[in-house]
Amino acid sequence: MxxxxxxxxxxxxxxxxxxxxxxxxxxxxxxxxxxxxxxxxxxxxxxxxxxxAAAVRNMFASSTNQLLTDTSIKYFEHVQNEIGYDLMFEKTGYLWLLSEEQFSHESVKLWIKRMKESNISCKVYDKKQLKELIPNLNVDFTGDDEAELMNLQEVSYGLFGADCGVLDPTxxxxxxxxxxxxxxxxxxxxxxxxxxxxxxxxxxxxxxxxxxxxxxxxxxxxxxxxxxxxxxxxxxxxxxxxxxxxxxxxxxxLTKAKKRQIFVLHAADKAELLEVLNTKGFSEMDSIPFTILPSAGVYFRPQHQEKGFWIGCGDKFGREYKYIQTDEDLVPESAYYEDSIYPVLSKYFPAFTDARPVNSWAGGYSYAPxxxxxxxxxxxxxxxxxxxxxxxxxxxxxxxxxxxxxxxxxxxxxxxxxxxxxxxxxxxxxxxxxxxxxx
Ligand SMILES: Cc1cc2nc3c(=O)[nH]c(=O)nc-3n(C[C@H](O)[C@H](O)[C@H](O)COP(=O)(O)OP(=O)(O)OC[C@H]3O[C@@H](n4cnc5c(N)ncnc54)[C@H](O)[C@@H]3O)c2cc1C
CATH class of the missing domain: 3.50.50.60 (FAD/NAD(P)-binding domain)
Structure with a gap:
């Protein structure tokens, strides 16, 4: 007391x-x-x-965020590798899947240019290379009326950051x-x-x-x-x-809160999903990188300890800002996974078909303007x-x-x-x- x-x-x-x-x-x-x-x-x-989701990336467009993250991530690596304190930091990399239109957009060109200027590791994969590395990735929506209805953009490129990864926030x-x-x-x-x-x-x-x-x-x-x-x-x-x-x-x-949610999917009983999880060729650790889909803000994090994925979505327009985070923001919405995230996820990665969350949680971002x-x-x-x-x-x-x-x-x-x-x-x-x- x-x-x-x-x-x-x-x-x-x-x-x-x-x-x-x-x-x-x-x-x-x-x-x-x-x-x-x-x-x-x-x-x-x-x-x-x-x-x-405890993913860490230095792939930002502003030199400020590049510096804040790059030095922090290097410190986390130092803590784990030199000090010997296990943060469960895994260098899975980050993979941005981009459409032709997104890849040729001025903002993406500037982002890549700034990363190169700051010596931030980033590599471009084309569609063919991506398909070879991730056979399950659907890169062709031709004739897919549902994909058209859902405004899904076809994957043409992948932007990969090797110095990014995931850790355990606890x-x-x-x-x-x-x-x-x-x-x-x-x-x-x-x-x-x-x-x-x-x-x-x-x-x-x-x-x-x-x-x-x-x-x-x-x-x-x-x-x-x-x-x-x-x-x-x-x-x-x-x-x-x-x-x-x-x-x-x-x-x-000058900050505002916004609700964000995570849904956990297990891959252990599904060979196709396990294959996606253990994708070879991106990093030494044989893992699919933290992956961001081209549409709707859907992303996933590999979670090897529980042989699965954490799925999230950074939806923007249509998701309210709040003055402060409320208790309601701590409640994950199952319909959000079922009706919003799942249809997108399973279109790009058919291996997720019928995959349902075994766990979920929610919280809030604190956005600066x-x-x-x-x-x-x-x-x-x-x-x-x-x-x-x-x-x-x-x-x-x-x-x-x-x-x-x-x-x-x-x-x-x-x-x-x-x-x-x-x-x-x-x-x-x-x-x-x-x-x-x-x-
Ligand atoms: C779904 C989701 C996914 C995310 N994914 C990532 C990611 O992949 N990578 C990443 O870097 N970040 C991610 N974030 C963001 C990250 O979680 C936050 O930026 C980070 O946790 C902020 O840390 P903090 O210490 O400011 O906030 P918090 O961990 O929220 O800590 C604030 C603390 O202040 C306490 N507090 C507040 N008001 C009071 C009061 N009046 N009296 C006493 N105590 C008080 C609270 O109890 C709380 O413990 C994600 C967030 C969410 C919700």
Missing amino acids: LSNEETVDIVIVGAGVIGVATAYYLQKNNPSKKILLVDRYLAAGQANTAMS RLVEYYLEGFVKISKVKPRYGVDVQTLIVEANPPLELPGEPFVWQKKHVVGVRTNKGDIRAETVVLATGAWANELLDPIGIDS DRIPFVYKKSGVLVVGGASGSGIMKADALARIADALYRGESEAELFGGKTMPSTALGLKNRKVEVESVII
Whole structure:
């Protein structure tokens, strides 16, 4: 139990992957500080981090997202291969299946050009090569009235990124959390629901009714269901709930939530599906890559531990944005799989015919307007969020930037020695390009 009021140097609200990674770097680089990590769930990494497909890619169009992901993924590889902490990171690669029209679109040309300029591994496969590698892939919709009715675009090309893959988000959370707990002076606390940020006059004049508009103000802590916690800095890593705490104090997070779902299919009893899962030729590990279909936003992740696939869909128009994620967003819709995803999936990959989910879950993305995350400090609050559906793959870099900003460093050093201005992801004067490659 918390005492009715206590004081720490930094309180971090949100123990998702971004909160735990931030806690780790803050404590590592500010060893004398008393840092308290809190979450309203009963353990770390239980919200959207646990709902994630946990795929990681450096194949972005903006140099900002390229840098955030490329350095984070290299760090994850380092953790697994050099430090020896198994994140279950598998370099399956990413495969974008594209129609002729998509492949020749200006935005795709620019995307490929920018990846080449940044030395991001990407290889183009033509239809014939794809068919040889994945015999089950349907690349010919000629005379298929259903495919026409469903607006399905025929596959002509594949864009493959070899340095991408999948990992286990729980292992990643545990890695940072264990690192933080080892060096922290205070144990993380769960079941702590932050209800408001406490704003006070700076300096206080002890007048009734302050702060007044003419006074300077700052956030001095958080009010929770277990009492107040005062802190010199409040770090908000509250993902798709950011608006809940920021709007009431007049900070516009500029982020919106959107529901996303995952459906699990097992392949063990279906030879054709197993063959797709164990596709040879893309990577050393004989696996179909994380694959994005040309139409409707449908994608799948290979899941070798359970001999199956995780299927998702990044639908855009027609799927509402929300102010914050709600409980309804945690409920997967079986009809969404049956009527929306399945018809598309089984057209491109007939091996999925009759495949039905054995499990499913849902959560939310926290979208930033330009699909680039936010890291900023304002009046005593340091906000890290707006990961736009790719917070796992950017977590390491975002946490390092948050720490650099806290320490007042102008540049954040990312893994491998590359740097980024610590204010580049600010609310104002952002030094970022708009991201066009979002799933
Ligand atoms: C279906 C789906 C698929 C995805 N696939 C991928 C993928 O393949 N790759 C990828 O990189 N990303 C993916 N994502 C996105 C990824 O999951 C998120 O970007 C990432 O988890 C964000 O981390 P976070 O720490 O900000 O959020 P969260 O894990 O949601 O953590 C936020 C925490 O804040 C806590 N919190 C919020 N408000 C309060 C409060 N008032 N008081 C106390 N605690 C509070 C919550 O309880 C929660 O634990 C996917 C997301 C979904 C939903």
